[in-house]
Amino acid sequence: MPKKLKLERVDPGTSAEEFFSRFVSKRKPVVLSGLLDDATFKGKQWTDLTYLATKAGDVEVMVEPIHPTANQYGTDVERIPMPFRDFLKSLRDDQGPHPYLTTQYSDEDPDAETVFPPPTNALKDDFPTVPRIMGNLFLQQVNLWLGKSKKGSSSGLHHDFHDNLYCLLQGKKRFVLFPPSEVKNLSPYGTLDELHPNGLISYEDIPVRADGLSxxxxxxxxxxxxxxxxxxxxxxxxxxxxxxxxxxxxxxxxxxxxxxxxxxxxxxxxxxxxxxxxxxxxxxxxxxxxxxxxxxxxxxxxxxxxxxxxxxxxxxxxxYGIGTSKSEDSEDDNEDEASEEGSEADDSDDFLDGDKPSEPSSFSRIPTAHLHHFLDIPTTASLPPDFSSHDFPGLRKATAPYVVELSAGEMLYLPASWWHEVTSTSPDDAKEGDVHMAFNYWFYPPDALDDFEKPYEDSLVWSYLRDKGRPGSGDVPADRIKVGKRSREKGDSEGLKKAKR
CATH class of the missing domain: 1.20.1440 (de novo design (two linked rop proteins))
Structure with missing residues (x-):
């Protein structure tokens, strides 16, 4: 059986300077054995679905059904719009499978996504904009992840393009983690352009700088x-x-x-x-x-x-849309939207029957079920009918992964481009809803790793962007900054899909 590593755990009260020195600057993931200690963080209240409905029930969200054959999220399944209140009501139903609330973007206006997408825009007074422990990192987006699965549902193996602080509020999450350097062994859909010194992976179709900007x-x-x-x-x-x-x-x-x-x-x-x-x-x-x-x-x-x-x-x-190198090509936008509604990273060079693949560049081709079988861990995913393990020889060459069991009330810090597959499971003893729920922050990846005060090397650009994005600065309010569906949801040169967790 392949070796599996255990991740270090630290107290969430660790100072921001120490956290930066030990983990952010070293590009090391870590489990924090508690939630945010900021006075403004009230995320624990969200596990009361009645509270959530009262606070944010009127906003409209897009939810993703589970793939009928792959039995996982993060696939090219058409999303469904509904009032957040109705989605919460659906989670009280014992009959599954249930839809999943993931990264939010507008299908009608792909570029209208904000730093605080629904329903977080209605919950902004319940959490700090930048948690104390994250120091001087620049916020890219926050999201609420909400679903229901007693047996466990998977995100698929992929990586993101931003540093992630993942706060688990209810349920359980099992993370399988590989470092960015394993890109050579994990069969991504995209073609590698560059592996930056800070670990950020750049693909030929979405070339980005080390700080995540095109x-x-x-x-x-x-x-x-x-x-x-x-x-x-x-x-x-x-x-x-x-x-x-x-x-x-x-x-x-x-x-x-x-x-x-x-x-x-x-x-x-x-x-x-x-x-x-x-x-x-x-x-x-x-x-x-x-x-x-x-x-x-x-x-x-x-x-x-x-x-x-x-x-x-x-x-x-x-x-604010990482990798948006062709955001003006509206014809390409319309063509691409038809081929990718509801997944999480980027695109590939392979074509099937003349169409682009449904998965983006930062997703691995390795089927979730094969990954789980290889690591001898439980799975609910299914192998594709034409599967052959010989198609993925790199998996056996990859370094031993971390397997992290995250419980409610804990957080995971994951630097940009760390590969991860996430299996989410609802609790058996929840008072209502039996849901799994998480809240996460994405931050632009730092590239001045020896400077806590100024963690981005291009000081001219980042000073300007901080001024533009600071609430009340008189320019663009932080909750109105356009980031674009393709900044985390497209699988082409227009941006990067984020994953469903």
């Missing part, structure tokens, strides 16, 4: 940051001193270089079509901003302000 997203943020610096410097004086003029010229040169880089990245995104597309609109808008800066005006005209507002909406999708 080059284009980071470039647009850099342009915005430089424009702010130029405005601020111009507001200080008229440029009469030599030092002032020299500093202004350096900023303007850097701004020009960033514009040139964005132009090249935008051109790289084009696929040879002759149509006038959003590249022209993008560069036109930036040219207007550049002209405004060159004219020395710190108060943009009404027309320019409107253009900047439109660009801000576009930027928000780019920066």
């Amino acid at each position: 080059k284009r997203a980071a470039c647009k943020a850099r342009i915005g940051a430089l424009e702010r610096q130029i405005d601020a410097l111009k507001a200080k004086g008229k440029g009469k001193s030599k030092a002032h003029s020299k500093e202004l010229k350096a900023l303007m040169d850097a701004h020009d270089e960033a514009l040139d880089e964005l132009a090249m990245l935008a051109l790289d995104d084009q696929e040879g079509g002759d149509e006038v597309d959003d590249f022209d609109a993008l560069m036109g808008g930036l040219d207007d901003v550049e002209a405004e800066l060159a004219a020395g005006s710190s108060s943009p005209s009404k027309a320019t302000a409107e253009e900047e507002e439109e660009e801000d909406d576009e930027e928000a999708e780019e920066w």
Whole structure:
């Protein structure tokens, strides 16, 4: 029987600095033997389904039915919209299988997903935006995971693109964990582009930087940051001193270089079509901003302000939607939406009957049942009819995995790109609902691993993004930042699917 490792456990009262030093910076997963100690965390109350219905029952959510043959979630099954109150009511029914509440996004408006998707947008006063223990990491999204399965239901083996703090409120979760370096042995759908030093996996169809941003997203943020610096410097004086003029010229040169880089990245995104597309609109808008800066005006005209507002909406999708390298290709969007509603990572190079595969790049091709049989652990998953273990020789070469039994009232910290398969089981002794329930935070993966105070290496970009995303900053409120369905739900070059847990 293959060896299985046990994961270290720590007290949730550990200081943020120590937690960063021992686990975040080392890219090591760890179990925390308790829930968040923040005074604002009231997640324990959510196990009372009546409380949840009263607090958030009116919001609409999308729930995922279980796959009828694979007997697992995280597959290409059409999701069902319903009021959250009705979903909670359905969980009280003993007759299964029951639908599952997972990552939320809008099918009609794929780019409307927010940092606080429903039903968490109605629960925001019940949890801290960034838990104390997570220090200075930048929040990407929170989610509530809610389902009912007495026998256990699986997510499939996959990895995410963000650091995960997973809070189990009710039920049990069994995690099978492999490090990112095992990408070579775990048969992902995608083709590896780069394994970053911080462990983040980048695929050829979704190339991303180590901090989780696409080059284009980071470039647009850099342009915005430089424009702010130029405005601020111009507001200080008229440029009469030599030092002032020299500093202004350096900023303007850097701004020009960033514009040139964005132009090249935008051109790289084009696929040879002759149509006038959003590249022209993008560069036109930036040219207007550049002209405004060159004219020395710190108060943009009404027309320019409107253009900047439109660009801000576009930027928000780019920066906060990890891997959104082609977010303007609407035709591709529509085609891809038809092939992937309700899974969790990215896409592959293989085609079946001329169609793209249903699973995204960060999902493993290894069937869940085969993984469980190989590790000699219980399973409710089924093998596909054409299965052959010879198709997955890398599994035997992979390092011994961690197998983690997480109980209600515990948390798991999982760095970005750690492979995991999750089996969720409802409790037998719950007072009502018999549900399994978890709440998680996703954070952009840090790449300055020796700096607790500033854990992202590109300080110019991340200072700008923090200002843009900080609630009350006067720019884009954190709960309104567009991140895009494809930032965690698409399996193509437009983003990364998140997994169902």
